[in-house]
Amino acid sequence: MKVLLVEDESMAAKRLTRLLHDLNPSIEILAQLDSVKRAVKWLNENEADLLFFDIQLADGLSFEILEQVQVSAPIIFTTAFDEYAIQAFKLNSIDYLLKPIDPEELGNALKKYEDLFAKREVPSMNMALIEQAMQMMTKKYKERFVVKIGEHIHTIATNDTAYFFSQEKATYLQTIEKNRFIIDYTLEQVEQLVSPEQFFRINRKYLVSLDAVKDIVTYSNSRLRLILKHSDDMDAIVSRDKVQEFKKWLDR
Structure with a gap:
């Protein structure tokens, strides 16, 4: 050969x-x-x-x-x-x-x-x-997002983002520094714009970075619940069909 x-x-x-x-x-x-x-x-x-x-x-x-x-x-x-x-x-x-x-x-x-x-x-x-x-x-992934603060326009670096989440038909960007902003994208659009090495879509509501995960707890029906920094939301749950993929993402 x-x-x-x-x-x-x-x-x-x-x-x-x-x-x-x-x-x-x-x-x-x-x-x-x-x-x-x-x-x-x-x-x-x-x-x-x-x-x-x-x-x-x-x-x-x-x-x-x-x-x-x-x-x-x-x-x-x-x-x-x-x-x-x-x-x-x-x-x-x-x-x-x-x-x-x-x-x-x-x-x-x-x-x-x-x-x-x-x-x-x-x-x-x-x-x-x-x-x-x-x-x-x-492919170059998105490096920053434009947000509006009052009458001012600012940019937030993707690396400074803890997670994205949807709520009441709006999409939010949560920073590592605890700030929260509405962005003009759907969560599905954001998922395509950011690096899959940096962010993981755990369910329909959350797209999280590894740095945002404070703790991981086993949950009912073979799911996982994430304790996210600066959040007391109980809906940060890795859906059952994504658990194995999520574990591989953690172990990359």
């Missing part, structure tokens, strides 16, 4: 090489490239059986390689990004691996490749999905 590694972290590349050889000593690493530019040049001149692409490289995203050169070999994406973003990285690759790469997961990914190779099947690239993934990777 001839493998190309596109990875800009030398230690990560060395570790992946070692893990691959531990799983299959016959694997041949053809090259280890650290940029979109070098990968495009290499793939225009060479071929490999299997490609490992780190998603974020020194000069851009590895998806850009697929826009510049036709790739016929299967791809396994590697990334340090969490699973909120990773859903878009599945694309048409064999698999994706979160760093640090787990040897067992790497072995499973190689097994998928071998199964495809035996069937002579190679996933076709869907450029629309690649574009979608690139947009997610490069």
